[in-house]
Amino acid sequence: MKAVGLILSNIHDKNIPELTSIRSIGSVPFGGRYRLIDFALSNMVNSGITSVGIITKSNYQSLMDHVGSGKEWDLVRKNGGLFMLPPFSDNQDEVYETRLQALNNVMNFLYRTPHELVVLSDSDMVLNIDIDKVIDYHIEKNADVTCVYNEMVLDGDEGRLVSVIKTNVDGKVVDIKTAKPEKAVKAKSVINIWVFNRMLLINLIKETLSRESRADFDLDLIGKNLNKINVVGYAFEGYFAWITSLSKYFKHNMDLLDKKVRDNLFNQKYMAVYTKVKDSPPTSYRANAQVKNSFVADGCVIDGYVENSIIFRGVTVGRGCVIKNSILMQDSIVLDNAQLNCVIADKNVVIKSGRNLSGCENMPFYIGKNSIV
């Protein structure tokens, strides 16, 4: 394999402070049994990448616990495998802030890896992409840089600036700028999966940072070099979800109740999504269980009513409970006769008997990890 993977696990932590105050965005639980980084990792591994670095910055204990040795992604290798890349400071107290600084921080890794290409990926998104195809395209187009974009509607609720590109008839990127639209517009949005020729990336990082230490990756490193280097756009057309706010987190979890989305994410041939194995027992539906239109992971015990919900591993739903439109993370316990609607319960939450909690779709009610309500 020609490429090495590089995943940024902290880059958008600030978007969902509720979920990331105790963890990095990469280790945010998603879809019943996954963490967001599972998608980035599995995408790379399924595309034949066997050497992956994970750039971390802060609160990465849960991430390291989750990823472990990389065994579940077959990343325990004699050559390559998994590399955790925590902050590195040469006598400076500051930890990097920007994407470019983060990459500069792993310059040694970039230098030493023997691969010709580098695949960059963020971990705040959910998609199943065959990166091998992107690499083939990169080579076919004789590109220096390939920018993966998704033609999507930007509604201003992205929680941050999104870069959009313009391409010419040959697919070459001719313009890149950040957008924060007032009204919904369709645009070719940069989803932060890039393929770079490695030495070029190294040179561009050094050159750009030497001019401006807080330079922007998209605008400065790419934008100011568009006339010098061959940047091509690659359209990703499958299911794509950006986890940019708590309401988006809620919405995209609920997307999994749609068969088309599930098939696109989980049922593609040779492209399974891997995650840490917990050896949970099967889920047990008891005599009073009534479950409708829900995504349920292993190891749960369900004896109540569950509808339109995402139930993570090891959740207990007591008798007489009514749970609708909710996300219950790992090992949460809902005791008898509680009622939940539009609730996100983080890990290990206990909801006492008879409680009645409700949020709404665009403002789900979030319950912090280990809380007892």
Next chain:
Amino acid sequence: MLTKKECVAMLLAGGQGSRLYALTNQVAKPAVEFGAKNRIIDFPLSNCTNSGIDTVGVLTQYQPLVLNEYIGNGSPWDLDRTFGGVHILPPYQGKKKSDWYKGTANAIYQNLGFIDRYQPEYVLILSGDHIYKMDYDEMLKQHKENQADCTIAVLTVPMEEASRFGIMSLDENGRITEFAEKPKQPKSDQASMGIYIFSYDVLKKYLIDDENNPKSSNDFGKDIIPKMLEDGKKMFGYRFKGYWKDVGTIKSLWEANMDLLGDKPNFDIFDSKRKIYARNVGDPPQFIGSDACIQNSIIGSGVEVYGTVINSVISNSVVIEEGAIVRDSVIFTNSVIKKNAIVEFSIIDEFTEVGEGAVVGAGNKKQDNDITVIARNEKIPAKSVIEAGTMYDTLSGGAK
């Protein structure tokens, strides 16, 4: 470097399991699925890991392909070790002679070289067709305290079933005074679970003697144990109180699966302290459709349920389509129950498709009748009727 292991486990996994009929036409009995996420062999392997035994020889002979692939390097059970770990031990060709495994004792005899490699003080003999959770370390402790030559795990069984087991009598100290393999008139209800700990030097001597005896059937229950008892060796019973089931027959396999159901299941696999591990394949969570109805059932990963499931065990990646009804049944991985099909009191093997509107095993309301079995990779045509008690196996054995 010379190192040794205190106790090595030898897992007998070579039997054909002929009483499981169609289920074992293409796979060895230990590789038969159990309880939505596991195969039978997960239980002894997980018990070993949970008991601190990290060296396991798995003796295979009959249809080993699925089993070998499943065990792999043993990492799902934490048995991928630098020294020790799990090893598949098929029969092999020696310089002087080569043989299939003739009996349980002969199988161990042929692998004395494997055991010698670890210079163990004790050898634990296990079977690959039992469902239970057990701490072998406790049994080993007792073996050491008694300074025993052999310790046999003992279970109290109903007297009317005693003639199916090796039956023994124990004195007040737990020492075995009598042993009879499958006696017609059992003298007690103390049954051997087929789990033995031997002090290795004693075992080795008896295995060699047994091999040199042309009249022997080379079986632990029939030859080795009675001979040791006759010679006055120190043999003790280790009383086991807990769930244990020999799943050697279709009926018992079905019953053991049903024992996992209910609010207080007969066999609790939800105890997180002694997990039963399995090889995982990266299935997503299960999806339960809007019109689905699931009651008193356990369901594995990647399953999609759009129909009705009652009192059943549904393995990973099964699809139960709209209007289908599955009741009192066990469905193995990757099988599909098409629209409006009905499955009752059945075991459906892996990769099987039950066609639209087909009826399998219906009418077996009393459940005293035979369980219907559909072999792996079968396609039951739409709207066909498979009568209760049928052993449906067109691909490898012809329908019964």
